[in-house]
Amino acid sequence: xxxxxxxxxxxxxxxxxxxxxxxxxxxxxxxxxxxxxxxxxxxxxxxxxxxxxxxxxxxxxxxxxxxxxxxxxxxxxxxxxxxxxxxxxxxxxxxxxxxxxxxxxxxxxxxxxxxxxxxxxxxxxxxxxxxxxxxxxxxxxxxxxxxxxxxxxxxxxxxxxxxxxxxxxxxxxxxxxxxxxxxxxxxxxxxxxxxxxxxxxxxxxxxxxxxxxxxxxxxxxxxxxxxxxxxxxxxxxxxxxxxxxxxxxxxxxxxxxxxxxxxxxxxxxxxxxxxxxxxxxxxxxxxxxxxxxxxxxxxxxxxxxxxxxxxxxxx
Amino acid sequence: xxxxxxxxxxxxxxxxxxxxxxxxxxxxxxxxxxxxxxxxxxxxxxxxxxxxxxxxxxxxxxxxxxxxxxxxxxxxxxxxxxxxxxxxxxxxxxxxxxxx
Amino acid sequence: xxxxxxxxxxxxxxxxxxxxxxxxxxxxxxxxxxxxxxxxxxxxxxxxxxxxxxxxxxxxxxxxxxxxxxxxxxxxxxxxxxxxxxxxxxxxxxxxxxxxxxxxxxxxxxxxxxxxxxxxxxxxxxxxxxxxxxxxxxxxxxxxxxxxxxxxxxxx
Numbered sequence: 001x002x003x004x005x006x007x008x009x010x011x012x013x014x015x016x017x018x019x020x021x022x023x024x025x026x027x028x029x030x031x032x033x034x035x036x037x038x039x040x041x042x043x044x045x046x047x048x049x050x051x052x053x054x055x056x057x058x059x060x061x062x063x064x065x066x067x068x069x070x071x072x073x074x075x076x077x078x079x080x081x082x083x084x085x086x087x088x089x090x091x092x093x094x095x096x097x098x099x100x101x102x103x104x105x106x107x108x109x110x111x112x113x114x115x116x117x118x119x120x121x122x123x124x125x126x127x128x129x130x131x132x133x134x135x136x137x138x139x140x141x142x143x144x145x146x147x148x149x150x151x152x153x154x155x156x157x158x159x160x161x162x163x164x165x166x167x168x169x170x171x172x173x174x175x176x177x178x179x180x181x182x183x184x185x186x187x188x189x190x191x192x193x194x195x196x197x198x199x200x201x202x203x204x205x206x207x208x209x210x211x212x213x214x215x216x217x218x219x220x221x222x223x224x225x226x227x228x229x230x231x232x233x234x235x236x237x238x239x240x241x242x243x244x245x246x247x248x249x250x251x252x253x254x255x256x257x258x259x260x261x262x263x264x265x266x267x268x269x270x271x272x273x274x275x276x277x278x279x280x281x282x283x284x285x286x287x288x289x290x291x292x293x294x295x296x297x298x299x300x301x302x303x304x305x306x307x308x309x310x311x312x313x314x315x
Numbered sequence: 316x317x318x319x320x321x322x323x324x325x326x327x328x329x330x331x332x333x334x335x336x337x338x339x340x341x342x343x344x345x346x347x348x349x350x351x352x353x354x355x356x357x358x359x360x361x362x363x364x365x366x367x368x369x370x371x372x373x374x375x376x377x378x379x380x381x382x383x384x385x386x387x388x389x390x391x392x393x394x395x396x397x398x399x400x401x402x403x404x405x406x407x408x409x410x411x412x413x414x415x
Numbered sequence: 416x417x418x419x420x421x422x423x424x425x426x427x428x429x430x431x432x433x434x435x436x437x438x439x440x441x442x443x444x445x446x447x448x449x450x451x452x453x454x455x456x457x458x459x460x461x462x463x464x465x466x467x468x469x470x471x472x473x474x475x476x477x478x479x480x481x482x483x484x485x486x487x488x489x490x491x492x493x494x495x496x497x498x499x500x501x502x503x504x505x506x507x508x509x510x511x512x513x514x515x516x517x518x519x520x521x522x523x524x525x526x527x528x529x530x531x532x533x534x535x536x537x538x539x540x541x542x543x544x545x546x547x548x549x550x551x552x553x554x555x556x557x558x559x560x561x562x563x564x565x566x567x568x569x570x571x
Contacts, residue, residue, distance in 0.1 A: 087563075091487025094497040098333045098382045098534060103320050230491060230565025251379070252494030262339060264380070315491045331532065342538075343451030353451040369531075372522040374458040375451075376515050376538045378495050384534030385523075403454075 046196045052189055052301060055202075059302055063237045066224065075238030076309040078245075084225045084232045092313055101174065101246040101311045104264045108168075108175035117158035122172070125153035132177045133185050133308055136297050138194045143293045146173045147268060164287030170244040170266035177244070177310035185241065185303050194297070201298025204291055205236075210282030216295075219280075231315055240299045242312025243269040249315065266311065269296060321398050321410040330390040330414055332361060334398040335382045342375040354404050361385055362397040390414050458519050463511055463546075466519050470509055471550045479556025482549055489563045490539070496562060497536045500547050505531035507550040514543030539564055 047055075060072070067082060074081040080092050112122045129149065130137060136145045150172055151161045162169040189195055208215045217236065219228070224235035244266055251265030270292050274284035285291055322333040336356060343353025359371040369385050387396065392414050399409035453459045457469040467474045486498040502508055506528050511518040520537050531549070539545075539562060546559040 087488040088491060089487070090485065091490050091497050094485060094487070094499055094534070095495070095536075097499075098322070098335070098384060100380065100382070100495075102322075103318065103335055103337060103380075107318075230489070248492045248495050252492040264337075333534065346451055357455070367526055369526070370524040372455075372458075372524075374453060374517065374519055374521065376512065376517070376520045378536040378538050382534065382536060383521075384499070384532065386530060386532035388529045389527075 046192055047199055047202075049189055049195070052195065052198060056302060056304065059237060062221065063224070063235055067235070072305065073307055075235060075303075076241040076306050076312075078238060078242050078312060078314055079232045079234035080313070080315075081238070082225045082232060082235065084227065088232070088315075096313060099246075100251070100313075101264075101266060104167075104171050104266060105174050105178055105311055108171040109178075111168075111172060112175055116154065118156075120157050122150065122153055125149075125157075126176070131183070132180050132310075133183050134187065136293060136300060137188060138191055138197070141193070143197065143290075143297065145288070145293065145296065146176055147270075148288055150176075164268065164270060167264055167266050170268045170271070171264070173268065174244045174266060174311040177308060180308060181310065182307045184305050184307055185300060187297070187301050187304055189301060197294045197297050198301055200291070201294035201296070204295050205298055210277065210280040212281045214280045214282075216276070236299070236302070238303060238306060240269050240296060241303050241306050242309045242314065243267070243272065244310060245272075245312040245314040247272070247314050267314070272314075316406050317408055319398070319400070319408040319410040321396065321412045323396060323412045323414055325415070326386075329386055329388040330394075330396070331384060331386050332396050332398070332412075333382055333384040334359065334361070334400075334410065335380065336400060336408060337380050338402065340375065340377060340379045340381060354402055354406075356381060356400050356402045359383055359398065359400040361387075362399070363387055363390060364395050365397075387414075453517070457522075459517060460519070461517055463518050466509060466511065467548060467555065470507055470522055471548070471555055473555065476548055476555040476557040479549065479551075479558055482547055482556055482558035484545060484547055484558055484560040486545055486560050486562050488561075489565050491565055493540060493564055494538055495536050496539045496545075496564070497534075498545055498560075498562075499532070499534040502531045502533075502547070502549045502551075502556075504528050504551050505549045508533060509548045510535075510537075511546050511548070512537065512539055512543055513546060514539055514541050516540075518546075520545075 063070075063075070069083060070081060079085055080089060115121055126149070132146060136143055138144070147164070147169055150169065155161060162172075189198065205216045208218070219233050220236040220239065223233050226233055246265045247267040248265065250263055250267050253263060268287065270287035273292055273295065274287070277284040317336055317338045320335045322335070324331045324333070338356055339351070340355040341351040341353055342355065344350070346352040353375065355375050355377070356373050359373060360367055361369045368387060371383055373381065390396070394414045395411060396414065397409065397411040399407065401407045457466050460466055464474045467476065481503055483501040484498060485500070486496070490496045498510075500508070500510065506525060508523040508525075508531050510520045510522070510533065512520055515538070521533075521535060523531060523533055525531055528551070537545070542561075542563045544559045544561050546557065549556045
């Protein structure tokens with residue numbers, strides 16, 4: 001057996017010195033992390049209006065060089081505007097000659113004029129509100145979408161809230177947006193809080209997540225127009241302009257065992273975000289959650305100037 | 316029971332009419348596993364001023380919320396176009412419109 | 416303890432018995448008829464000739480270039496395949512597909528022999544052709560169009 005050697009006094013002194021050094025380094029590190037956490041709002045400044053405008057210009061220039069034949073207005077149609085969609089486009093054109101969303105949206109337009117429990121109508125609720133081209137906007141520290149405003153109005157007038165999975169909500173929003181088809185998106189970014197939310201949405205859009213390690217931008221910027229199995233990836237420019245949309249996929253869910261599929265196919269933007277997250281192997285967030293609202297705001301600011309095209313037709 | 320819409324569209328050489336029925340068109344594939352039993356539109360008739368213009372016979376391979384479009388070469392303004400349908404479980408529906 | 420040889424012998428015997436039973440007439444159709452069958456014979460038929468015989472009274476068809484079928488090259492869904500057909504001077508019109516279990520999708524009967532325009536949305540189980548037969552002046556014209564289905568399989 002090898003005899004254990006005793007530590008000499010000089011060795012033990014060196015060890016204690018090292019230990020104190022380590023502890024002090026750890027304390028310094030922890031305090032730095034804490035400081036960054038406490039002062040993070042001040043460390044990272046909110047994007048200025050010039051920076052956002054520069055973002056818009058760069059974003060558009062990228063797509064312009066990728067799809068030189070497209071005008072800015074064409075992007076509102078989503079993937080069906082891209083040249084790679086040509087093989088499926090005639091199908092969309094036949095479908096649009098007898099629009100599949102027309103009947104449900106007409107029915108929803110009648111609902112806007114129908115009195116609720118308190119006697120008021122939805123359209124009276126929205127009389128003082130900005131047009132749908134200005135949504136989403138920040139008011140009294142809260143971000144407003146058409147969906148949240150409809151639900152607020154329903155609650156104020158003694159009606160139950162519509163869940164985000166309810167197709168009625170999507171059709172109501174589509175009915176509100178459809179008379180404004182063709183008007184350009186115009187989001188007010190003068191408020192600093194709006195720009196902070198823009199930064200949050202931008203972070204979500206470009207950050208990687210999920211089992212496949214994909215960000216939104218991986219597919220919809222760097223691979224926009226490429227084929228993903230049977231589908232063409234849409235371009236991020238124009239996302240949201242056609243929503244709520246008639247989703248062919250949602251419409252054509254099968255009659256599985258014990259279930260009947262009565263879906264009319266109308267889908268809100270946040271439902272589409274959820275689908276996208278699931279496809280990429282990431283956990284979907286709830287509709288109208290803060291992150292999705294920030295993402296919607298980011299995409300709306302990127303689309304500024306594009307005409308809205310709701311209800312649209314999507315794969 | 317199932318809402319029926321008739322859409323009349325003027326074209327260069329006549330009138331195009333689209334009939335949309337919000338009918339589920341269950342094929343009955345899963346009826347024995349607890350799914351909905353077969354229920355789909357079997358017959359759909361377009362009438363021009365009361366007389367039959369075109370008769371459609373449909374099967375279960377027509378998709379949900381069917382839209383059927385046809386053409387009226389000799390329709391003029393003021394003519395009445397009617398559409399009526401019946402499905403396999405005896406439901407019926409109709410809609411009508413006037414050519415402008 | 417499991418005797419491997421005995422197990423193999425037994426399972427082979429059962430397999431052979433099952434195969435023989437399935438060859439008996441009517442057994443397979445009894446299992447297949449769990450699906451709903453249309454009461455109209457022309458819609459339940461799996462033979463296009465029977466359909467043509469039922470509607471037109473004859474089965475000989477020739478290709479006809481005047482029939483226009485407009486359909487997408489690729490459809491993303493099996494449940495919503497839109498198509499439109501323009502057939503000048505048609506009396507009767509039959510639309511079938513080559514991939515569905517029963518080929519007949521829809522049939523149209525015009526009272527006057529005018530231009531037939533049919534727009535509809537069909538279910539197609541997989542990539543295949545939409546074939547249109549038109550009766551005109553006592554003769555059957557045929558046109559077809561291939562549609563690729565890129566959507567996932569739906570049970571209908």
